[in-house]
Amino acid sequence: MEGFFQALAAGLLIGAVYGLMCVGLGLIFGVMRVINFAHGDFMMLGMYTAFYLFTAAGVQTVFGNTVGPFVAILLAGPVLALFGYFVHRTLISHVSGTRTASLEGEGHYAQLILTLGIALILQNGGLIVFGSVLASIRTPLSSSAWELGPFFDMSIFLNKARSIDMIVSLALMILLSLLITRTRIGKSLRAAADNPTAATYMGIDVDRAHRTAFALGCGITAIAGGLLATNYPFHPFVGLEYVIVMYAGVVLGGMGSIIGAFWGGMTIGLVQQMSTLILPTQLQNAAIFAVFLLIIFFRPQGFFGRMVERT
Amino acid sequence: MLRIEGLSAGYSAKPVLNDVSIEVGAGQFVAIVGPNGAGKTTLFKTISGIVKPSGGTIIFDGVDLLAVPPPQRAHLGIAHVPEGRQVFPSLTVMENLEMGAMTESGRRDWQSNIERIFEWLPVLKERRDQFAGTMSGGQQQMLAIGRGLASSPKLLMLDEPSMGLAPSTADFIFERLIEIRRQSGLTMLLVEQRVAEALESADHGYVLEAGHVVLQGNNATLRADDRVRKAYLGM
Numbered sequence: 001m002e003g004f005f006q007a008l009a010a011g012l013l014i015g016a017v018y019g020l021m022c023v024g025l026g027l028i029f030g031v032m033r034v035i036n037f038a039h040g041d042f043m044m045l046g047m048y049t050a051f052y053l054f055t056a057a058g059v060q061t062v063f064g065n066t067v068g069p070f071v072a073i074l075l076a077g078p079v080l081a082l083f084g085y086f087v088h089r090t091l092i093s094h095v096s097g098t099r100t101a102s103l104e105g106e107g108h109y110a111q112l113i114l115t116l117g118i119a120l121i122l123q124n125g126g127l128i129v130f131g132s133v134l135a136s137i138r139t140p141l142s143s144s145a146w147e148l149g150p151f152f153d154m155s156i157f158l159n160k161a162r163s164i165d166m167i168v169s170l171a172l173m174i175l176l177s178l179l180i181t182r183t184r185i186g187k188s189l190r191a192a193a194d195n196p197t198a199a200t201y202m203g204i205d206v207d208r209a210h211r212t213a214f215a216l217g218c219g220i221t222a223i224a225g226g227l228l229a230t231n232y233p234f235h236p237f238v239g240l241e242y243v244i245v246m247y248a249g250v251v252l253g254g255m256g257s258i259i260g261a262f263w264g265g266m267t268i269g270l271v272q273q274m275s276t277l278i279l280p281t282q283l284q285n286a287a288i289f290a291v292f293l294l295i296i297f298f299r300p301q302g303f304f305g306r307m308v309e310r311t
Numbered sequence: 312m313l314r315i316e317g318l319s320a321g322y323s324a325k326p327v328l329n330d331v332s333i334e335v336g337a338g339q340f341v342a343i344v345g346p347n348g349a350g351k352t353t354l355f356k357t358i359s360g361i362v363k364p365s366g367g368t369i370i371f372d373g374v375d376l377l378a379v380p381p382p383q384r385a386h387l388g389i390a391h392v393p394e395g396r397q398v399f400p401s402l403t404v405m406e407n408l409e410m411g412a413m414t415e416s417g418r419r420d421w422q423s424n425i426e427r428i429f430e431w432l433p434v435l436k437e438r439r440d441q442f443a444g445t446m447s448g449g450q451q452q453m454l455a456i457g458r459g460l461a462s463s464p465k466l467l468m469l470d471e472p473s474m475g476l477a478p479s480t481a482d483f484i485f486e487r488l489i490e491i492r493r494q495s496g497l498t499m500l501l502v503e504q505r506v507a508e509a510l511e512s513a514d515h516g517y518v519l520e521a522g523h524v525v526l527q528g529n530n531a532t533l534r535a536d537d538r539v540r541k542a543y544l545g546m
Contacts, residue, residue, distance in 0.1 A: 098381075184409070191399045191410045198397040201359055203385030203413045203462070 002154040007273045009148075009156050015269025016166040017227045019262035020173060021242065022249030024221030026261025027176075029250060031193040031213035034096050035108075037115040039221060039246060040239025041122035042080060046222025047229045047238065048126070050076040051135050069139045070164065073226030077219040084218025087118065088211045097207040098196070119239070126236030134233040142230055165227040172223065173262055176216075180258060189213055193256070221246075248292050254302030263303050267291075312337045312498055313358075313466055318367030320357045326365070327353040329522040335466065340492055340499045342513035344506045344543065349519040351502040352394050355470050359391045360384055372465060386414045388465030394474060394502075396455040400444025404435055407443050407454055411461030420463045428457045431491050449480035453487070460491070469501045473508075481505065485512065506543035510534050518543075 025039045036042075053059050054072035063071045093099065095114055100107035141160035149155040180186035192199040192209035199206055225242075228234075249268050253260025268288050275287035299305075313335040321327040327350040335341045343351055356362040358369060360381025369376040371387060379387065390411070399407050408428065412421050429436040432453045438446065443454055452472055459467050472488070473481035485505075489512050492499055503509035510516050516533045518526040526536060533539050 184413075187402065187406050187409060188413065190402060190406075194399040194401055195397050197361060198393060198399065199410070200361065200381050201385060201391040201393060201397075202410045202458070203382055204410070205380075205382040 002156075003277055004274075005154070005156050007277050008270070009158060010162075011270035011273030012266075013158065013162040013166045013269075014273060015266035016169040016173075017162075017224055017265075018245060018249060018269040019265035020169040020227070021221050021224035022246050022253065022261040022265035022268075023173065023176065023258060024217040024219070024224065025246045026217075026250045026253060026256075026258050026264075027213050027220065028217035030256045030258050030261075031189050032096055032210045033193075034092065034111050035115065036217075037112070037243065038119035038122060038239075039217075040241070040243030041119045041126070042084065042218045042239075043221045043225035043242060044126060044234065044236060044239040045083065045122060046076045046080045046218075046225040047137075047234045048130055048135070049079050049222065050226035050229060051137055053079075054137055065140055069137045069226075069230055070168065073137070073223055073230075074168075076226050077223040080222035081215040081219030085211055085215040087218075088214040091118065092214060093207055093211065097210045098200075123237050123239065130236055132235060134235050135229075136233040137226065137229045139230060159231070161230045165230060168227060169224065172220065176220065177259060185212065245288070248288065252292060252295060252302050254304035257302065257304035260302055260304030267295075267303075312339075312372060313500065314368075314370045315354075315358075316368050316370075318354070318357065318364055318369065320353055320362050320364040320367075322353075322362070327522055328357065328364075331367070331519070331522070331524055333517055333524065335498060335500050338496055338498055339515060340501070340513045342501045342503060342509040342516045343519055344503055344509050344516060345519035347504070348521075350522045351519055352470055354519070355391060355393075355468055355502060358384075358389065358468065385462060388414075388416070388463075390459035390462045390464035390467050392455045392459040392467065392469045392472065394470040396448070396451045398443040398446075398451050398454050398458065401442060403440050403442055404446075404454055405439045407458050408435070408461045411458035412463075414462045416463035417461050421461075424461050424463060427495075428460050431460075431487060431494075432457050449476050449484065452476065452480075452484055456484075456488070456491075460497075465498060467497055467499045469499065471502055471504060473503065473505050482508075488512070506539070510539075 021043065025036065028034060028036050050073040053075050054069055059072040060068045091114060095107045095110035139161055141164065144160050145157040146160060146163065147155050147157055180190065188204045189209050189212065191202065192204055192206045196206045245268055249264035250261045252267055253262065253264030271288050271291045272284050275284055279287055315331060315333045318331045319326060319328055331354065345351055353362055357364050358376065364377065371389065374387060376384060399410060402410065408425065412418055412424065417424065434450055434453055435457050438450065443451060446454065456472065472484050485508050491497065501509055501513060510530050510533050513530055515529050516527065517524050518539065526533065526538065
């Protein structure tokens with residue numbers, strides 16, 4: 001019983017971070033309808049950016065070992081958002097948005113090849129620049145825990161770093177949903193996603209909306225990556241491990257639903273942690289996809305299928 | 312206000328519009344009628360910038376429209392109420408109207424505009440928090456019109472507002488449009504297949520067939536024209 005609650009707690013903690021990671025991708029897919037295969041590698045860049053901001057750019061000396069990593073992680077968000085903005089402007093915009101009308105298959109083939117190419121360049125470029133040695137953003141909090149309880153003679157231990165990761169993820173998620181549902185920018189992003197042509201008639205610059213979504217999506221996933229890096233070591237090819245989980249999360253949540261992507265990621269985190277109760281650790285990912293298939297079998301449109309609510 | 316001269320446009324190799332010239336004066340209500348595939352919707356899309364013309368000029372309010380990027384055209388004062396309504400289904404009625412008011416003038420006049428829109432189209436007020444995708448066709452059409460009005464346009468372009476609606480609903484929408492025009496004096500450009508109603512309410516009309524303007528005149532001339540009477544009015 002204690003094991004069950006311990007796994008549940010661990011699942012909720014990691015699930016919130018996975019949720020944030022998926023939301024970054026979900027935002028890009030939801031608004032642009034572009035499948036970004038390089039998204040895991042943008043996250044990898046986010047991890048290294050946070051790592052170097054912490055160790056080399058002075059964040060460690062100014063903020064110390066406990067707060068410093070989280071400051072560096074949050075700063076990596078805007079850095080990667082800028083990078084995403086630049087990548088969209090120079091590359092992605094040529095095969096998406098208003099340019100798709102003149103491309104075969106609405107530009108999907110070109111988008112596929114382009115994002116796969118970006119992924120390869122980032123992975124191998126990362127190998128040259130960062131090397132193949134595992135890196136991690138360790139804080140003293142990574143190896144200590146809060147004890148909850150005891151309730152009915154059992155205590156639950158919450159890893160401090162992961163708990164803060166969850167709090168940061170939830171806070172960002174709340175900010176993002178306020179941005180999407182309440183602000184003029186958020187509403188115009190949703191309008192551009194719903195009907196790009198009609199959005200143009202309203203005076204919304206659809207390409208600019210796409211650029212905003214792409215930059216935001218990269219920034220959000222970069223922060224999620226940094227948060228994961230407080231507990232998991234990483235390397236230049238780490239994106240591959242996570243991009244599959246991101247897609248599973250986005251599909252589970254319902255393609256195009258931004259809030260749905262968060263719950264999709266949360267589900268994956270929960271399944272991953274709970275599966276350790278009955279399965280060997282090596283089968284964690286197999287368990288994720290078994291549950292994924294099961295959910296998709298009964299609910300092919302995902303939790304928040306289209307047309308219900310796309311926020 | 313809007314002057315189109317010698318406009319030609321099409322998709323890839325297939326020309327749809329051929330040397331079309333149309334003029335809409337300030338305060339006028341102009342109707343463009345004609346059969347399916349005559350190029351009416353393409354004409355509107357060219358004005359809005361979704362279709363690029365192969366020749367001709369469009370001058371709006373003294374500005375060469377073809378030099379203005381498509382999303383900027385709304386900011387000049389053109390509101391396009393598109394064929395098939397095209398409301399934003401996952402946005403609420405109110406949010407759809409806010410999207411209409413993305414232009415500077417729409418933002419400035421938001422309060423007074425929204426009051427007038429609710430007065431003209433009260434169903435939008437009743438359903439202000441409903442998702443647009445869950446409304447009926449007629450309600451969506453009214454929302455599309457309201458969304459166009461929310462930008463405080465100088466020119467309201469309506470592409471087949473009666474399309475796919477029950478005759479009584481279409482009649483109601485026409486009646487609303489005439490009332491809106493009467494109260495606001497707004498310049499309107501209407502594309503319609505319901506030729507009788509369109510010609511009846513407009514000041515001036517153009518008949519578009521296979522990409523050409525084959526006939527034009529004020530509403531009395533057109534309604535008296537033998538070809539129009541035979542082909543469109545069933546007389």
